[in-house]
Amino acid sequence: MRIAVAGTGYVGLSLAVLLAQHNDVTAVDVVAEKVEKINAGISPIRDPEIEDFLAHRELRLTATLDGESAYRDAELVVVATPTNYDPSRNYFDTHFVEDVIELVTSVNPTVPMVVKSTVPVGYTRSLLERWPEGRFLFSPEFLREGRALYDNLHPSRIVVGVPSESVHAEELEGVAHEFARLLQEGAEDEDVPTLVMRATEAEAVKLFANTYLALRVAYFNELDTYAEARGLDAKSIIEAVGLDPRIGSHYNNPSFGYGGYCLPKDTKQLLANYSKVPQNLIGAIVDANRTRKDFVADEVIQMVMDLVYAGVRRPLVGVYRLTMKSGSDNFRASSIQGIMKRVKSKGIPVLVYEPTLGDAEFFGSEVTHDLEGFKRRADVIVANRWSDELSDVGEKVYTRDLFRRD
Numbered sequence: 001m002r003i004a005v006a007g008t009g010y011v012g013l014s015l016a017v018l019l020a021q022h023n024d025v026t027a028v029d030v031v032a033e034k035v036e037k038i039n040a041g042i043s044p045i046r047d048p049e050i051e052d053f054l055a056h057r058e059l060r061l062t063a064t065l066d067g068e069s070a071y072r073d074a075e076l077v078v079v080a081t082p083t084n085y086d087p088s089r090n091y092f093d094t095h096f097v098e099d100v101i102e103l104v105t106s107v108n109p110t111v112p113m114v115v116k117s118t119v120p121v122g123y124t125r126s127l128l129e130r131w132p133e134g135r136f137l138f139s140p141e142f143l144r145e146g147r148a149l150y151d152n153l154h155p156s157r158i159v160v161g162v163p164s165e166s167v168h169a170e171e172l173e174g175v176a177h178e179f180a181r182l183l184q185e186g187a188e189d190e191d192v193p194t195l196v197m198r199a200t201e202a203e204a205v206k207l208f209a210n211t212y213l214a215l216r217v218a219y220f221n222e223l224d225t226y227a228e229a230r231g232l233d234a235k236s237i238i239e240a241v242g243l244d245p246r247i248g249s250h251y252n253n254p255s256f257g258y259g260g261y262c263l264p265k266d267t268k269q270l271l272a273n274y275s276k277v278p279q280n281l282i283g284a285i286v287d288a289n290r291t292r293k294d295f296v297a298d299e300v301i302q303m304v305m306d307l308v309y310a311g312v313r314r315p316l317v318g319v320y321r322l323t324m325k326s327g328s329d330n331f332r333a334s335s336i337q338g339i340m341k342r343v344k345s346k347g348i349p350v351l352v353y354e355p356t357l358g359d360a361e362f363f364g365s366e367v368t369h370d371l372e373g374f375k376r377r378a379d380v381i382v383a384n385r386w387s388d389e390l391s392d393v394g395e396k397v398y399t400r401d402l403f404r405r406d
């Protein structure tokens with residue numbers, strides 16, 4: 001099949017590579033550098049499987065800036081452009097998705113389009129008001145950053161949503177099964193659980209899944225806050241709590257808050273979707289993340305104050321990595337930025353150690369790539385995730401990474 005994929009980020013590129021094992025795939029982006037890299041067999045993002053597949057596997061994959069040609073020739077279009085949360089409208093900004101749909105519709109009005117970007121509940125149905133003849137499907141994407149292709153090679157499930165209101169609903173039901181088959185064909189696991197459902201439910205699946213993950217992070221963080229405030233050993237409590245098989249010992253490592261590209265925005269979007277529907281928990285999950293950052297920042301500020309009382313002049317707080325996870329190559333909405341902002345608002349100087357950042361400053365704070373100098377200069381070091389690089393200055397480090405894993 002000839003497939004065009006719009007967007008070569010974590011979602012788009014992993015799908016493009018997955019599908020290009022058995023199909024002719026054209027990956028479209030608006031950033032020339034990404035297109036050039038992909039065509040040279042180099043991954044523009046850090047992802048071991050994508051890097052390996054682009055360099056060594058036989059793929060029928062071409063990248064291009066020319067969306068018009070790619071969409072005109074395609075038998076199926078996958079949309080994987082960003083949907084950022086817009087705080088002024090209290091809703092996702094979906095215009096990157098609509099830009100693609102507009103272009104696709106103008107050159108190939110009958111081609112089915114699978115939206116893989118995360119969208120508000122009811123979004124696919126709303127597309128039909130603007131494009132009543134459009135053939136839209138929505139398929140939630142569950143991959144993790146840094147394991148993007150791995151998670152598509154070993155998917156937990158494949159979900160495809162069909163808008164039942166569409167005049168093409170029957171035809172789209174068939175396309176949904178065909179798309180699920182293509183994902184299954186590219187995967188290394190067999191018999192992946194597959195669900196074809198209505199698009200609105202599929203949209204809800206994505207937001208509820210991510211909000212559950214945020215809830216779990218927020219829960220163990222709040223447990224940790226309690227233990228810290230009462231002088232208890234959080235690690236032993238979490239270990240014993242998790243041994244109940246209904247709870248489990250996974251995904252329970254305290255942090256400065258849930259972060260990354262998806263959890264902060266998807267929880268807020270789900271809360272916005274509740275609108276007039278009664279709830280307590282969803283709002284509490286969003287609030288809990290703010291409260292956690294306030295708590296962590298207060299602890300760091302207290303460490304600084306203790307140094308001041310001990311006679312240190314203007315103690316310097318070192319931020320060790322801006323990333324969310326240890327192997328990450330970006331720091332979109334990472335929780336440590338929330339700590340940094342709160343610490344700086346008290347007039348405390350901050351020095352950032354972030355080797356992936358080329359700029360000399362980050363929000364007015366100096367950035368260094370010199371780890372030894374960083375460790376020497378910083379009086380307190382905050383690290384969302386521990387690294388053995390910090391072993392020799394452990395007494396300066398503030399972290400809540402109790403289990404030394406993501």
Ligand SMILES: NC(=O)c1ccc[n+]([C@@H]2O[C@H](COP(=O)([O-])OP(=O)(O)OC[C@H]3O[C@@H](n4cnc5c(N)ncnc54)[C@H](O)[C@@H]3O)[C@@H](O)[C@H]2O)c1
Pocket residue numbers: 006007008009010011012028029030031034067080081082083096099100116117118119141142143144145261262
């Ligand atoms: N990152 C994740 O872990 C993850 C997981 C599941 C779902 N999602 C969702 O998938 C969507 C994409 O996320 P991502 O992390 O891959 O984003 P990303 O920012 O890494 O990549 C998006 C890409 O789309 C490109 N783009 C923007 N406008 C375009 C256009 N008009 N035509 C073609 N390309 C265009 C950008 O240049 C960029 O390369 C979002 O809705 C996100 O919420 C992300």
